[in-house]
Amino acid sequence: MSETPDRILRxxxxxxxxxxxxxxxxxxxxxxxxxxxxxxxDRCIGWRQSAVDAWMRSPMRYSADAER
Structure with missing residues (x-):
């Protein structure tokens, strides 16, 4: 089973x-x-879609420390 790659959002x-x-x-x-x-x-940043989606599921409880 192949996993969908994580997209990078601008x-x-x-x-x-x-x-x-x-x-x-x-x-x-x-x-x-x-x-x-x-x-x-060099001049471009983005956010992992999976991390943004996790934040959107529970913005009040989200912790960036728990990301990894």
Whole structure:
């Protein structure tokens, strides 16, 4: 059975999907209540879709420390 690969979402897609503002999302990342971004290239970042989906299932209980 093959697993579906985890997609990388860009900033605009994450903001549209979550309904957060950019500043709120970055503040939540700093305090560990939103998934951390990953570096895609020198000037490009993204978020793992699975991590964003986990946050959306339970935003009040999400902890970035529990990601790994």
């Amino acid at each position: 900033l605009k897609a994450v903001l549209e999907r979550t309904g957060l503002t950019r500043s709120t999302m970055y503040r939540k990342m700093q305090n560990g209540s939103f998934p951390k971004n990953i570096q895609i290239s």
